[in-house]
Amino acid sequence: MPRRRQRSRMTTDLPSVEPIEGTLEITRLAHGGQGIGHLAGLAVFVPRTLPGDVVDVRLTERRKRHAFAELLALREASPLRVPAPCPLYERCGGCHLQHLGYDDQLANKAQQVRDCLTRIGKLPEVPVLPMLASPQPFGYRNKALYHFDAASNALGLIERGKSAVLDVPQCRIGDARIDAVMARVRGLAGRERALRRVLHQVQVQVGQRIGEVLVTVIVRGEIPAQAQHQLWESLRDLAAGLLMHRKTTTTPAVFNGITTRLAGSAVIHERIGDLRFDIEPQAFFQVNSAQTERLYGLVRAAARLQPDDIVFDLYSGGGSIALTLAPHCAAVHAVEINRQATLLATRQAATLGIANCEFRTGKVERILYRYLAQGIRARVAVLDPPRAGCRPQALEALAKMRVPRLAYVSCSPPTLARDLRLLADLGYRTESVQPLDMFPQTYHVECLATLSHTAAPGPNEA
Ligand SMILES: C[S@@+](CC[C@H](N)C(=O)[O-])C[C@H]1O[C@@H](n2cnc3c(N)ncnc32)[C@H](O)[C@@H]1O
Numbered sequence: 001m002p003r004r005r006q007r008s009r010m011t012t013d014l015p016s017v018e019p020i021e022g023t024l025e026i027t028r029l030a031h032g033g034q035g036i037g038h039l040a041g042l043a044v045f046v047p048r049t050l051p052g053d054v055v056d057v058r059l060t061e062r063r064k065r066h067a068f069a070e071l072l073a074l075r076e077a078s079p080l081r082v083p084a085p086c087p088l089y090e091r092c093g094g095c096h097l098q099h100l101g102y103d104d105q106l107a108n109k110a111q112q113v114r115d116c117l118t119r120i121g122k123l124p125e126v127p128v129l130p131m132l133a134s135p136q137p138f139g140y141r142n143k144a145l146y147h148f149d150a151a152s153n154a155l156g157l158i159e160r161g162k163s164a165v166l167d168v169p170q171c172r173i174g175d176a177r178i179d180a181v182m183a184r185v186r187g188l189a190g191r192e193r194a195l196r197r198v199l200h201q202v203q204v205q206v207g208q209r210i211g212e213v214l215v216t217v218i219v220r221g222e223i224p225a226q227a228q229h230q231l232w233e234s235l236r237d238l239a240a241g242l243l244m245h246r247k248t249t250t251t252p253a254v255f256n257g258i259t260t261r262l263a264g265s266a267v268i269h270e271r272i273g274d275l276r277f278d279i280e281p282q283a284f285f286q287v288n289s290a291q292t293e294r295l296y297g298l299v300r301a302a303a304r305l306q307p308d309d310i311v312f313d314l315y316s317g318g319g320s321i322a323l324t325l326a327p328h329c330a331a332v333h334a335v336e337i338n339r340q341a342t343l344l345a346t347r348q349a350a351t352l353g354i355a356n357c358e359f360r361t362g363k364v365e366r367i368l369y370r371y372l373a374q375g376i377r378a379r380v381a382v383l384d385p386p387r388a389g390c391r392p393q394a395l396e397a398l399a400k401m402r403v404p405r406l407a408y409v410s411c412s413p414p415t416l417a418r419d420l421r422l423l424a425d426l427g428y429r430t431e432s433v434q435p436l437d438m439f440p441q442t443y444h445v446e447c448l449a450t451l452s453h454t455a456a457p458g459p460n461e462a
Contacts, residue, residue, distance in 0.1 A: 023075065026053040031112050031414060033096030033443030042067045047160075048090070050100055052078030070161075080104050085138070086172045093160040095173060095441040106131045106437060109445045113413045113435045121417035123430060132294060132436035140288045140440060141174040142206045142270070145254060146182055148189065148199045155186040155202060173441050177213050177238065178204045184234045185217070194227040200247065201254065205268060205279050208289045212240040212268035216281040218254060220247050223262075232263040241265035243281055255282045272296060277320055278348055283341040284317035291438045295409065295448065296324045298434060302407040302450040303380045305329045312371075312381040312403070313357075314364045314394070319345025321382055321409075322357045332357045333376065335367045364390070368397035380405045389415030392422055399426035399453075406451040411438070413445050420449060427454050 024037035026049045035049030039057070043066040046057050054076035057069035084090075084098035097105050110131040118124040134140055146155050149165035156168030167186075170179050181204045189196045198221035205214045215235055217223070223231070223244060232242050241264035248257035259281060267278045270285070272293045279285050286292035299321060303311065309329040313322035316334035318341050326332050326349075334357060336342050342361040349357050360367055364385075371377070381403045383390060389412065398406065406428060410416035420430050428451040438446035 020059045021057065021072070023054065023056050026051050026055065026078070029108050029112075031116065031443065031445075039067070039069075044069050046071055047096075048099060049074075050078040050080045052076075052080060086170075088166065088168060091159050091166055092157055092168065093166075094157045094168075094171065096443045098172075098441050102133070102137045102440065105440065106133055109437065109443075110435055112445060113433060113447060116413040116417040117420070117433065119417075120414055121421040121424075123417070123420055123424060126420070126430045127432045129432055129434045132291075132434070134288060134437045134440045135290045136288075137440040138172045139175060140290070141171075141178070142208050142289050143204065143285070143287050144171065144174050144178045144182070145201055145203045147201050150189075150196050150199070153186065153190045153196070155182055155189070175206045175208060177206050181213060181215055181235060181238050184238065185215075185231070188231060188234050192227050192230060194224045195231065197221065198223055203254070203281060205281065205285070207268045207270040207279060209271040210269045210276070212265075213238055214241050214243070214265070214268040214279065214281065215239045216243040216245055216259070218245045218247060222246070228262050236264070239264060240268050245281065272320060273324060275320075275323055275352060277318065277323075278344060278351070280318070280340070280344055283338070283344045285320070286438065288438045291436055291446070292320075295436060295438070295446065296321060298436070298448050299382055299407050299409065300325060300328065302448060303329075303382065303405060305380065309380060310376075310378045312368075312378040314368075314381060314383045315385045316345060316359065317341050317384070319348055319357065319359055321384060322359070323348060323352060323354055325382070326354045326357050329380075330356065333371070333378065334359045335362060335364050337361065337363055365393040365397070368394055368401075372397055372400055377401055378403050380407065382407045382409065384409040385415075387412040387415065389419045395419060395422050395426060399423070399428070402427075402453050402455060404453050406449075408449040408451065410447045410449065411444060413447060416447055416449060420451070423451060428452065429454055 022039045024039045026035035026037045028036050028051050030036050034045040034047050037044050046069050056072040059067045059069045061068040082101045089098045114128050117126050147165045148155050154165040154167035156166045159166040185202050198219040200220050201218040203216040242262045244262050245259045246257045269276050305328045311329050311332045313332050313334040316322050316336040322332040322334040339361045342359045345359040431450045434448045436446050
């Protein structure tokens with residue numbers, strides 16, 4: 001047994017006899033935004049590089065067939081390179097692709113999707129539709145969560161490859177209102193020790209189409225009443241509401257304590273399509289409002305709803321997809337693990353006067369089996385899981401019910417490809433995958449896959 005442990009360690013440690021520095025040419029971009037080249041028989045991943053770059057690198061971590069490296073010098077620059085607009089780009093961990101022009105980012109992301117479908121999903125025949133560009137390649141993000149470092153008074157993102165907070169006075173991908181709020185909080189924290197002592201993070205959310213801003217200060221301890229007052233006075237011309245979230249445990253989750261409204265509104269709003277949605281600090285809401293509207297339109301088109309259809313909205317978050325589809329079908333059964341999000345969805349439905357949605361808190365992979373046992377069926381299921389994708393049990397339950405149509409929204413091409421493979425083995429044909437750019441300047445890719453079951457429900461399964 002001790003031997004096995006040693007062998008597995010050796011594959012991750014750098015053997016001293018092998019070269020740890022070298023020069024290589026980057027040949028392609030991997031999912032994750034890193035360039036890949038080859039050195040000493042290894043595929044080497046190098047951050048901030050592009051196909052056509054010739055670079056000096058130092059290996060930092062080695063596995064059996066691949067390694068990770070840091071960039072030491074750029075010997076020859078790829079013709080694809082453009083100057084990154086953000087002066088913090090080299091240090092900041094927020095963006096990954098600012099050194100690649102926007103059209104090339106789109107082409108690369110579409111290629112990533114095709115590669116994942118071929119390599120992981122073994123589905124080379126699935127048509128990948130042309131990538132839909134974001135109307136705003138910069139300034140699109142409607143939300144930011146910044147960390148605060150009291151020693152340096154830095155308010156921003158974690159520095160790339162480090163654990164230090166990088167002060168970010170201006171973020172090029174964020175809505176400009178976020179910078180304005182962060183500047184006020186930074187300024188006040190610099191002057192007021194009582195705030196500086198407890199401040200941990202600041203979240204700013206913007207209802208871009210409605211023009212409302214919600215600020216949540218995340219603290220360890222209490223902000224004294226005087227400092228609370230000063231904070232609101234410095235923000236009230238920019239924000240509709242100010243909340244305080246007091247952390248009560250040391251787990252890494254951002255929200256793990258008690259939220260209190262300090263001033264103004266506890267909720268802001270955003271318009272997506274015909275609907276006006278509530279935005280709260282803890283519930284998921286897509287970060288690019290313009291592309292979200294487009295995505296929901298595509299989901300509705302993919303669902304091909306008939307007035308008497310029953311729909312499952314799985315991983316439903318604050319219910320925005322369910323509420324978008326509800327006016328066009330008979331009923332929506334929505335399932336979401338986060339209770340706060342389910343409560344928000346239920347309130348949203350009441351505010352919008354939508355009565356044909358049922359929101360359940362629970363795990364999709366469990367609730368679907370309950371539906372199966374209870375005879376609850378749908379003609380269309382929308383799936384919008386987190387990056388890790390779906391549990392196989394969830395997909396198996398859909399196949400057991402033979403739900404005829406699926407619209408699978410994914411923010412991770414590798415897990416999408418894995419799940420489409422499983423769905424193919426369970427009798428689903430992927431008609432198309434539509435990538436759309438929800439996150440310009442980063443490596444993240446959003447996709448909508450449309451699937452249909454190859455067989456009609458059997459007599460005992462309907
Ligand atoms: C990408 S978000 C989708 C939100 C929503 N569809 C929207 O458009 O706003 C993924 C959601 O899945 C939820 N989730 C994660 N794992 C889950 C599970 N096993 N069962 C149910 N919901 C889950 C998360 O809490 C999160 O709200």
